[in-house]
Amino acid sequence: MDMLNKKIEVSIKNRSYPILIGFGILTEVGNLSKELGDSCFLISQKKIFSLYGNMCRKAFEAAGISVKPSVFSDGESAKSFETYKALLEDIIQFDEPAKKRIFIANLGGGVVGDVGGFVAATYRRGIDYIQIPTTLLANVDSAVGGKCAINLCGIKNIVGSFYQPRLVVADLSLLKTLPSKELIDSMAEVVKYGVIADYHFFCFVEDNLESILSLKPSVIEHVVERCYEIKAEIVSEDELDKKGIRAILNFGHTIGHAIEGAEGFSIRHGEAVAIGMAAESSLAVYLGLLKEEERDRIKELLRRVGLPIKTEGADPKRIMDTLIHDKKFLGRVKFVLPKRIGEVELVEDIDEGLIRRVIEEMVYGR
Numbered sequence: 092m093d094m095l096n097k098k099i100e101v102s103i104k105n106r107s108y109p110i111l112i113g114f115g116i117l118t119e120v121g122n123l124s125k126e127l128g129d130s131c132f133l134i135s136q137k138k139i140f141s142l143y144g145n146m147c148r149k150a151f152e153a154a155g156i157s158v159k160p161s162v163f164s165d166g167e168s169a170k171s172f173e174t175y176k177a178l179l180e181d182i183i184q185f186d187e188p189a190k191k192r193i194f195i196a197n198l199g200g201g202v203v204g205d206v207g208g209f210v211a212a213t214y215r216r217g218i219d220y221i222q223i224p225t226t227l228l229a230n231v232d233s234a235v236g237g238k239c240a241i242n243l244c245g246i247k248n249i250v251g252s253f254y255q256p257r258l259v260v261a262d263l264s265l266l267k268t269l270p271s272k273e274l275i276d277s278m279a280e281v282v283k284y285g286v287i288a289d290y291h292f293f294c295f296v297e298d299n300l301e302s303i304l305s306l307k308p309s310v311i312e313h314v315v316e317r318c319y320e321i322k323a324e325i326v327s328e329d330e331l332d333k334k335g336i337r338a339i340l341n342f343g344h345t346i347g348h349a350i351e352g353a354e355g356f357s358i359r360h361g362e363a364v365a366i367g368m369a370a371e372s373s374l375a376v377y378l379g380l381l382k383e384e385e386r387d388r389i390k391e392l393l394r395r396v397g398l399p400i401k402t403e404g405a406d407p408k409r410i411m412d413t414l415i416h417d418k419k420f421l422g423r424v425k426f427v428l429p430k431r432i433g434e435v436e437l438v439e440d441i442d443e444g445l446i447r448r449v450i451e452e453m454v455y456g457r
């Protein structure tokens with residue numbers, strides 16, 4: 092199959108799985124997942140299903156796999172208990188254990204992947220599932236690693252699990268219909284991978300930014316491959332986020348989450364993470380960990396991508412309060428701070444005055 096360009100293995104004890112990356116490989120998804128069962132419960136959201144649902148369905152059916160689509164409404168607000176319950180009720184209708192071997196396929200971005208993964212994790216105490224990511228974010232981040240969750244009581248990802256997929260089919264040709272604001276938003280995570288783990292990749296993103304944003308095939312493929320490689324390596328070492336290794340994926344997210352919380356989730360996630368990365372880089376500079384020029388280079392790349400690095404109009408006190416609330420909730424506030432582009436460290440117990448200074452600069456500063 093020459094459409095299949097790359098294969099990366101996520102190595103987890105007893106449950107390793109491949110990530111297949113290519114262009115046009117959605118048509119092969121049935122053949123690729125045959126061993127998982129003869130019946131596919133295909134979870135998607137309306138818009139994505141209208142674009143790619145039929146293609147996906149036909150690919151399974153051509154391989155002799157029967158398909159039951161279950162499609163829920165668009166948007167993050169659908170990452171809810173109501174959607175989760177409706178999907179479970181639907182899969183119960185479809186399932187006939189005596190006759191069928193059922194598995195789940197999640198066709199969509201992070202929302203579909205997270206809800207569908209949680210259905211797979213909990214239905215019959217866990218059944219097999221595959222991820223078919225359709226956004227850049229899902230293609231560099233959420234489809235790999237097994238974190239799955241729903242939102243409840245206004246709290247993001249508060250109910251969930253770690254449950255790894257059996258296969259990830261990343262057909263990058265699906266990205267061509269992705270709105271550019273989604274693409275730009277996802278780029279925050281791409282920049283993050285460079286800062287946390289790979290200086291050369293950071294330079295590659297700097298040098299090829301226009302080709303990435305225009306989805307030049309060879310370039311976007313390299314980006315997805317490298318991000319997945321980095322994430323796969325981190326997840327393989329710390330699947331359950333217990334050793335402080337997986338935590339490095341949270342660069343930009345401590346302040347980013349506080350901004351999201353303070354803004355009532357009205358800001359886009361990638362934008363909040365971009366502002367968070369800029370602010371946390373400043374924190375690293377003030378702590379003497381990172382050179383000012385490197386902080387400025389990170390900010391400049393984010394700016395060129397089209398992401399914000401300040402949050403004008405926000406209330407610094409509310410952001411600080413949210414952070415302190417998170418601290419109560421999580422035990423202590425930990426920051427993942429860059430020592431240089433390509434290497435980060437986990438830092439705890441940072442002086443609150445310094446954090447406040449960075450947050451105020453983020454709202455009012457240069």
Ligand SMILES: NC(=O)c1ccc[n+]([C@@H]2O[C@H](COP(=O)([O-])OP(=O)(O)OC[C@H]3O[C@@H](n4cnc5c(N)ncnc54)[C@H](O)[C@@H]3O)[C@@H](O)[C@H]2O)c1
Pocket residue numbers: 136138139142165166167170199200201202203205225226227228229232233234235236237238239247248265266267268269270273
């Ligand atoms: N599990 C994890 O490790 C992890 C990591 C990061 C983020 N997340 C979660 O991911 C979610 C965000 O995911 P996202 O950024 O992929 O957003 P999303 O799933 O909401 O998709 C964004 C938008 O793009 C549309 N869309 C998706 N694919 C498309 C395509 N190919 N063509 C045209 N339109 C398309 C969708 O309909 C939606 O409107 C959040 O809920 C976040 O919590 C999870």
